[in-house]
Amino acid sequence: MNHFYKESFLKEIDFSKAEINYLIDFAEHLKNLKQNNIPHQYLYGKSIALLFEKNSTRTRSAFTVAANDLGAYPVFLGKDDIQLKQKESIIDTAKVLGGMFDGIEFRGFKQSDVEQIADYSGVPVWNGLTDEWHPTQMLADFLTLKEKFGNLDGLKLAYLGDGRNNVSNSLLVTAAKLGVNIQVGAPKQLWPTDEVLKIALDEAKQNGSKVLITDDPIEAVKEADVLYTDVWISMGEDVDPTDRIKMLRPYQINRHLLNQTGKSETVVMHCLPAFHDHDTVIGKKLGEQFGMDALEITDEVFNGPQSIVFEEAENRLHSIKAIMAVTLGDLFIPEYLF
Template identity: 45%
Template structure:
């Protein structure tokens, strides 16, 4: 863990003004820098030392999808960095009444120092970034959730002491979480196995991209049908809800289709004895994971959730500072 600011500066990557749309856009060195910076920021906070590199800076936070962790971590984070966060619901701004993404981007660029957006389409985020003259951070789309995975990587490194030669097994829907985990694992030299039933595999284009990146970083990305086979020798077991926001109408069908993919004590026993359990939250105990596991000694879900704050503060510092 980084303990001195001068060490951060020594390894500094020049990220100011960049947007953060997907981890695929960042090198391994840049991701490592963000993790080290997040560790440093976390240590400063724990020791009660003020770290305010964004005094006078303002972050606009556009939400077309509601959230607990994303909103609170970004809003608290920008305040702790000395800046101001402005919550912008799609119902409260003109984008909700038909103003174009391009016009919104150019207007907000004149008022703000950065934009975080949590929305549906990845194309919306990409257009916003293309038309903005300030950094844009992807707080979540239906395709990717890179902020969560940056915090996940920080958490794994905190606990395991490394990222290379780690096996992570993600069990469940091949959704935006699975997509960002594949990209993040591929970048950082991690072996990632996705265990998902037929019909719920990750997007083929994302899988192909992740495998291509993995080949350059001594990583491995694969898909396995049998979760009990997948978790053998696993260092990390990860899951997400079976029905994400907007998929509530599919709940009963998904419960049936994912019936054999619950993370429970029997499944955990097939992994390494020191394996940890992770979940991006919110969790539905009794569905994708049992209470025994998520509330058990191997669970690190609340450490993982806290690291959203520190990882995102690192992002804002690097991009806006």
């Protein structure tokens, strides 16, 4: 019996601690199979729609390679390739794609859009990112931490930056579910919403984790095993860069802040892309405008010995593959695991 069969993967709230841990462990298993060149075509002959409103490197690459590894056929549908929202509604699009494809990935803006696609398509739908949640990133992140530390229970993770964005929301809820202590360092104007914070606190109470929200970056990183950050302005977000960068400058992950953890073994994570130098058009423009060599993370730390950023990026593939396999593949998963 497959506990996940025909289910969608839309946000972390929908899954229990046991279910998330199973997906992390299964991703680790699939990673081992790939590294040893052992075929695992659980989705042989299936067709997968990759529906993208937002551009992507890791999400698109991971879903494409994952589908191929699993024996499925991925078809990329970018915002300029189909009539999504221009001439055809989300619901109509969902019904059409659901009649042709066995599963649908959606990466876009509104959480309500991916929810509608799941409601009306009749096939498993996977959230590749919305403005509210980034659940596939979380499986990759906590798989990476489990590989690094051997266990998740009791780890202390500090997130610094925009505390209201999708990555912060997902880290709060997922960490709290998994028994990982989560500390968010952000200016008060960018603290998590009361709704997200309540979910995290309820999960923390059930799973023995602690939640701290502070505007003091030093307090946020104290005794942290992990420092995590994200870009300061999310894709499609309409804000004044001057105000945002001035607000978040004290939360930059640099050598000084990393030293404040008091732990030599602290690791550093970033979901990417990162403005750690001037080697991108946007990074160069903003860096020169504000007189900064880097924005949310310095190059010294990003490419330093404590960074596990690229291990984290690779694990997007294995975690996404696990989600696709368990929701669309006819696997036997013992019920006692849950």
